[in-house]
Amino acid sequence: MITTDFAPGSPCWLDLGAPDVPAAAAFYGAVLGWDYEPMGDGTDAEGGESRESGDSDDGGAGGEGGMFRKDGKIVAGLGKLTEEGARPAWMIYYTVTDADATTKAVEQGGGTVRVAPRDFGQWGRMAQYSDPLGGQFAVWQPGETKGFDVADAPGSLSWTELYTTDAGAAKDFYGGVFGWTFSDMELPGGGTYSLVTPAGLPEERMHGGLMEMPGEQLGLAHGKPYWHPVFAVEDCDATVARVTENGGAVQMGPEDAEGVGRLAVCLDPWRADFVVLTPTSSPSPG
Numbered sequence: 001m002i003t004t005d006f007a008p009g010s011p012c013w014l015d016l017g018a019p020d021v022p023a024a025a026a027f028y029g030a031v032l033g034w035d036y037e038p039m040g041d042g043t044d045a046e047g048g049e050s051r052e053s054g055d056s057d058d059g060g061a062g063g064e065g066g067m068f069r070k071d072g073k074i075v076a077g078l079g080k081l082t083e084e085g086a087r088p089a090w091m092i093y094y095t096v097t098d099a100d101a102t103t104k105a106v107e108q109g110g111g112t113v114r115v116a117p118r119d120f121g122q123w124g125r126m127a128q129y130s131d132p133l134g135g136q137f138a139v140w141q142p143g144e145t146k147g148f149d150v151a152d153a154p155g156s157l158s159w160t161e162l163y164t165t166d167a168g169a170a171k172d173f174y175g176g177v178f179g180w181t182f183s184d185m186e187l188p189g190g191g192t193y194s195l196v197t198p199a200g201l202p203e204e205r206m207h208g209g210l211m212e213m214p215g216e217q218l219g220l221a222h223g224k225p226y227w228h229p230v231f232a233v234e235d236c237d238a239t240v241a242r243v244t245e246n247g248g249a250v251q252m253g254p255e256d257a258e259g260v261g262r263l264a265v266c267l268d269p270w271r272a273d274f275v276v277l278t279p280t281s282s283p284s285p286g
Contacts, residue, residue, distance in 0.1 A: 002151040002158060002207045006095040009178035009198040010207050011160050012140050012147030013093035014229050015077030017086070018270055021064050024078060027268055028068060031242045032155050032231060034075065038066040073149035075156045087221065088270040090229050091128070091138050092160050094178060099125045099141040105177045117141075131173050133165055134224035152232065158277060159230035160196075160208035167194060167212035170225070174210075182210075188258065220273055230275040236262040239276045243268075 006012045018024035025036035065079035081088055096102045099117040106113060110132035117127040125141040140147065150156045164170040171194065174180050179199030183206075184192050196208040215223035233239040236254045243250060243266045251273070253264030261279035268274070 001205060002160075003205070004147065004149065004151055006142065006146050007198050007201060007205070008095055008097055009180055010095055010201075010205075011092055011151070011157060012095040012142070013077070013138075014090055014148075014157060015079060015093075016088070016090050016272060017079055017081040018088050018268075018272065019081050020270070021066075021078060021080050024268065024270070025066075025068075027246050027248065028078075030246045031239060031248070032070070032233070034068040034070055034155065035072075036066060036068055036078065038064075070150065070155040073156075075148050075150060088268070088272040089136075089221075089226065090272055090274060091136065092227050092229060093126070093138040093140045093147075095147065096139045096141050096178075099127045099139055102139050102177060103127055103129075109173045109176045111173060111177070120145075131164075131170065131225065133169060134221070135162055135164060135170070135226055137227055154232050154234045156232060157229050158232035158279070159275070160227060161230060161275065162208070162210040162225060162227050163213050163218055164210055164225035165212065165215050165218070165223075167192070167210060170210055220271060226273075228273045228275060230263075230277050233276045233278055236264055236276055236278040240264045240266065243276075 002011055016024060028034045029036060065077065067074050068076040068078060103113055103117055106129045112130040114130055114136065115128035117125055119125050122143050123145040124143040126138060128138040130136050148157065152158050162170060171182050181197045181199065182194045183203065184194050187193050191211065194210045195206045196210065197203055197206040218224060218226065220226065240250055240254050247269035249267045251265040251267060254262055256262050259280060261277050263275055263277040265273065265275050
């Protein structure tokens with residue numbers, strides 16, 4: 001489960017790069033019940049400088065972006081996608097104690113530094129990377145700001161998931177960077193799903209999973225691996241109906257996953273992907 005104690009290697013933040021910030025704010029407000037809070041004074045802490053396949057401005061000085069809140073609590077960020085030809089996508093951030101040391105580990109593991117470690121005033125320090133196969137992710141070294149206010153509750157992040165073309169290589173890389181441990185489970189329809197747990201924590205603190213898929217099934221990122229978020233919702237079917245009613249689409253589901261819950265893989269109107277899950281008990285892999 002994802003918590004807000006932000007142990008090293010666990011998810012702490014996510015933000016969306018979208019070509020139309022007001023429209024994206026309206027979409028996620030309708031689908032997930034989020035309220036949007038614009039920020040343009042440079043006070044955003046975790047706002048990302050770039051996204052999966054592109055750069056964006058997430059509410060920094062003169063930028064267009066801000067924060068999503070659920071019942072008054074911050075759950076995510078939103079910024080303007082600015083790089084021409086970039087794919088709108090969610091970027092997931094993981095807590096680290098030293099962004100510079102993490103950067104060295106990424107490079108030693110064959111990854112790429114997309115945004116070198118940079119300070120956000122007293123709030124913290126961030127960096128963004130690509131793994132050796134092209135999956136993009138980010139880290140946050142907390143200062144005064146630790147991360148989102150709520151997780152693992154309806155309308156918030158409950159799981160993170162990587163679709164990759166080489167599960168073994170992905171495990172080697174992320175294990176080296178974050179110290180993650182992995183446990184495999186066989187899927188009912190065939191294939192293996194690897195559950196991810198932060199270093200030194202018990203399996204009940206697992207926060208994500210990864211699954212190997214052929215490149216031809218990863219069309220959203222033109223065959224490259226990618227991460228996406230799973231949001232807990234009270235009613236998967238009702239949420240999916242709101243997705244389609246507001247211009248989004250459904251890639252898979254809704255369907256029941258034994259021991260997990262009812263889930264669907266969705267696209268927003270700009271084809272940024274996310275999963276919605278009504279858990280059987282507590283949120284698990286999407």
